[in-house]
Amino acid sequence: MFKIFIQRPVLATVISILLVILGVLGLTKLPLQQFPDIAPPSVLVTAVYPGANAETVLRSVAPSLEESINGVENMTYMSSTASNDGSLAITIFFKLGTNADQAAVNVQNRVAQATSQLPAEVVQQGVTTAKQQNSFIMAIGMYTEDESKYDQTFVANYAQINIIPEIKRIPGVGSAAIFGGVKDYSMRVWLNPTQMTTYKVTPNEVMKAIQDKSLEAAPGKFGEKSKEVFEYVIKYKGKLTKPEEYENIAIRANADGSILHLKDVARVELGAYSYNSITRINGKKAIVIGIIQLAGSNSNDIQVAINKMMEKSEKSFPAGIKKNIFYSTKVALDQSTLFALILAIGIVVDDAIVVVEAVHAKMEHKGLGPKAATHEAMHEITGAIISITLVMAAVFLPVGFMEGSTGVFYRQFAFTMAIAIVISAVNALTLSPALAALFLKDNHSSHSDQPEVKPNFKQRFFNGFNHSFNSLTNRYVGGLKFLVRHKWLSMGGLALITLATVFMVKTTPAGFIPTEDQGFIAIAVNTPSGTSLEGTQKVMTQAENMLSKLDASRDVTAISGFNLLTNSTSPSSAVVFVLLKPNEERGAVKNIEEIMNQVRGTLGGISGGSFFVFSFPTVPGFSNVEALDMVLQDKTGGKLDKFSGISQQFIGELMKRPEIAVAFTSFKADYPQ
Structure with a gap:
């Protein structure tokens, strides 16, 4: 049946053109990301109990939510993290292959069942449920060059109003958010304990007065369905918007006729919603916007669109506000697909070579013409080509049906290889014989009756190549x-x-996947338990100054008050991101492992803090650290200090093993974070 392609080469050409068109379409439509998303889907539930510490949150908020969420469809396990700022984060992990959107809906339904059991303050703040996305592709910094003119709160609100909405509208962007806490403009009421004691005022009285005087309402209108000539819509100014308006709120009327105002017991100012973090880029007050890619989208298009948008927006920035795109991912098809394509190139070429060699052998040994030699060669090798294709496809296809993270990781590799092998066979059975019959020349027949012609340079080159090749072949056979x-x-x-x-x-x-030099390292910083944010910032300032002097360092971004390892806020924690220069500009030390050792030695001289230097995992989603995570669980319900002692014993045993370099825990029983 394959003789038709030799007799009608146009048909073979059309088939090949169709394959090329399909390839071009696939190349333009395939999502671009470094690796496939192999981490199990997870859903994050967050709640805030204002003013509560970690233990209070674990007693009053976490149990109700955990009991309700437990057992949701396809759930594998969940973990909870409570912080002393009153925040709670519950992460629910699901079986690999579970639809993340449906999982988020199922969790949201379970959370709604527990809402009535939560404290009123928590319900008022709101309990949010969202699926976690792991494809972090870009980080944009915005900083102020004149801190006396624009502070961090202004920069954060400017970005929240003018930049982040633009980014979210770009196709393929899953989320865009500011790192390091909420900095939205808010009215801050700083209570004076001495004055409150003098006037015998409680915080609840102050809160009730503010809620009573500053609220939104729908007052209605006058004159509807009446005989009056006019109808009037009642206008109400709504919530108070200026500090002096809040200062004049009456808390209570005294027996002597005097009125106690809010300004008598508190200081009111327009500030940030929270002051639990400080972000600096190269020593300047800043904010960092993290951007996550939607699954199946094209990271190249996203980053190009964001860069264009930021260049356009930068022209209208207030004077002194600058941008710094200090992190972006590599732009390419994921590594497993690229690896499969590299192997496939060799296989595709190999099948075509088999056809050409078979035709060439018939022409050389039997003296047949190109077309006759092609017919006879294809009659002999067609079955062999089909058999080889089926065998090789059978080798790779089962890999695509493996379960677990390994199966997901190699699925694209397996299917890419299998499809390429099939396309190779189609090419070898259609286009290759057609081209062989058309373009191969019979140079093996005797031409003794023709006068000898002096060979030109091209002929001499090919004659020399053939002679060398034949000599190499004879040596191989020998x-x-x-x-x-x-x-x-x-x-x-x-x-x-x-x-x-x-x-x-x-x-x-x-290892699962070897560590790659991503040109980016992170440093988790911990100061003694109970250290204030200002105390942590002093340690961070020393670290920033030292890191900025390294030859390999390009940008240093520091966030005080944020624990990257537990994804929680804590005044005694911080994180530093160091963006490295290109490899050729790093100076004497270029290897990222050597640079990390250099950073450890540099920061080791700073007193008042401990520094853990690490690189981000090659494949995101499993952890923030290129390391092994282990979880200890106390099923006895004992005291925290006893559990802390057991965890330290466990770490001590781990440190005795030769294959473990460092083992640590972020758990602190003396001052829970």
Whole structure:
């Protein structure tokens, strides 16, 4: 049946053109990301209990939510983190392959069932449920060059109003948010304990007075369905918007006729919603916007669109506000697909070579013309090509149906290889024989009756190449004959290669995915329990100054008050991101592991804090650290200090193992964070 492609080469050409068109369409439509999303889907539930500490949150908020959420469809496990700022984060993990959107809906329904059991303050703040996305592709910094003119709160609100909405409208953006807490403009009421004691006023009285005097209302209108000539809509100014308006709120009327105002017991100012973090970029007050990519979108298009949008927006920035795009991902098809394409190129070319070599052999040994040689060669090798294709496809296809994270990671690789092998066979059975019959020349027939023509440079080159190739082939055949005569040498070489392979398998470091130089390192900072944000910031200032002087350092971004390892806020925690220069500009030390060791040595001289230097995982979603996470669970319900002692004993045993460099925990029983 394949003879038709030799007789009608146009048909073979059309098939190949269709394959090329499909390839171009696939190349333009495939999502661009570094690796496939292999982490199990997860949903994050967050709640805030204003003024509560971590233990209070765990007693009054977490149990109700956890009991209600537990057992949601396809759930594997969940973990909770409470902080002393009153925040609670519950992360629910699901089986691999679960639809994340449906999982979020199921969790939201369970959360709604527990709402009535939560404190009123928590319900008023709101309990949010959202699926977690792991494809972090970009980080944009905005900083102020004149802190006396624009502070961090202004920069954060400017970005929240003018920049983040624009970013969210770009196709493919999953989320865009400011790191380091909420900085929205809010009316801050700082109570004076001494004055409140003098006037015998409680915080609840102050809160009730503010809620009573500053509220939104629908007052209605006059004159509807009446005989009056006019109708009037009642206008109400709504919530108070200026500090002096809040200062004049009456808390109570005294027996002597005097009125106690809010300004008598408190100081009112327009400030930020929270002051639990400080962000600096290269020593300047700043904010950081993190951008996450939607699954299946094109990260290249997203980053190009964001860069264009930021360049346009920068022209209208207030004087002194600057941008700094200090992190972006590599732009390419994911690594497993690229690896499969590299292998597939060799396989596709190999099938075509088999056809050409078979036709060439018929022309050389039987003296047939190109078309006749192609017919006879394809008659002999068609079955072999089909068999090879089926066997090789059978090798890779099962990999695509493996379960778990490994199966998801290699699925694209397996299907890319299998499809490429099939396309290779189609090409070898259609276009290759058609081109061989059309373009191969019969140079093996005798032409003794024709006068000799002096060869030109091209002919001399090919004659020399053929002579060298034939000489190499003869030596290879001679080597094979020698090994056939001395079988013990062949078997000895095979045994040696086998032993070397076993040795390398035993000694080569193993891992899921090797660590890559992403040009980016992170440093988790911890100060003694109870350290204020200002105390932590002093330590961070020393670290920033030292890191900025490193030859390999390009940008240093520091966020005080944020614990990256637990994704929680704490005044005694901080994180530093160091963006490295391109490899050729890093100076004497270029290897990222050596740079990390250099950073450890540099920061080791700072007293008042501990520094953990690490790189982000090559594949996101499992952890924030390129390391192994372990979880200890106390099922006895004992005291925290006892549990802390057990955890320290466990860490001590881990440190005794030779394969573990560092083991640590963020759990602190003396001052829970």
